């Protein structure tokens with residue numbers, strides 16, 4: 742990948758299209774589109790057609806502005822819509838298999854909690870790792886205990902050549918504790934996507950590769 746890796750990953754949740762429209766517009770206004778990635782997290786009850794059409798519309802907002810667009814879990818949808826890549830976790834295709842499906846050029850994220858898991862994901866072809874939950878979160882149930890900023894830092898140290906993205910309960914106020922990594926957020930944008938995106942992008946004012 743020959744672009745600087747984004748440090749703010751906005752994952753879709755509540756009102757996905759309104760949120761994406763707002764955050765892409767904010768990033769464009771701030772001249773920060775290279776700092777933003779959008780990850781489409783399709784609801785489990787959405788059928789394939791709906792997932793494809795939602796992803797295609799979101800990609801249509803991202804691509805003209807040069808905002809990276811990834812799809813959570815659904816490699817088929819990512820490929821069909823022509824997204825930039827996908828993110829996989831423990832219940833999804835293994836990283837090496839996902840890399841085979843997506844091909845060598847796609848961006849591939851993998852969820853990890855430990856330094857060893859991050860090194861393994863890197864060795865299997867992941868582009869970046871999503872690490873967490875960093876803090877407690879109400880957005881997803883059944884998660885293990887939060888690893889905290891120290892747990893995130895341990896992963897950052899383990900894979901110095903790879904972007905790390907902290908996820909789970911991340912807020913603008915917590916950014917100073919999360920050193921050397923980008924962040925992925927769902928809930929922090931829910932109430933005020935425009936204002937929150939502005940605060941995150943301003944705080945994360947350098948691309949990830951230059952923070953790390």
Ligand SMILES: Cc1ncc(COP(=O)(O)OP(=O)(O)O)c(N)n1
Nearest residue numbers: 813828829830831852871906908925
């Ligand atoms: C950047 C980033 N990190 C972690 C996750 C979580 O993915 P996963 O563990 O597969 O859980 P679900 O989101 O699929 O419920 C992510 N999506 N993005």
Ligand SMILES: Cc1ncsc1CCOP(=O)(O)O
Nearest residue numbers: 874878880909910926927928
């Ligand atoms: C999908 C996922 N995986 C680990 S934490 C999380 C949810 C993150 O959402 P929020 O930013 O609202 O805590």
Ligand SMILES: [Mg+2]
Nearest residue numbers: 814829830833
């Ligand atoms: Mg998943």
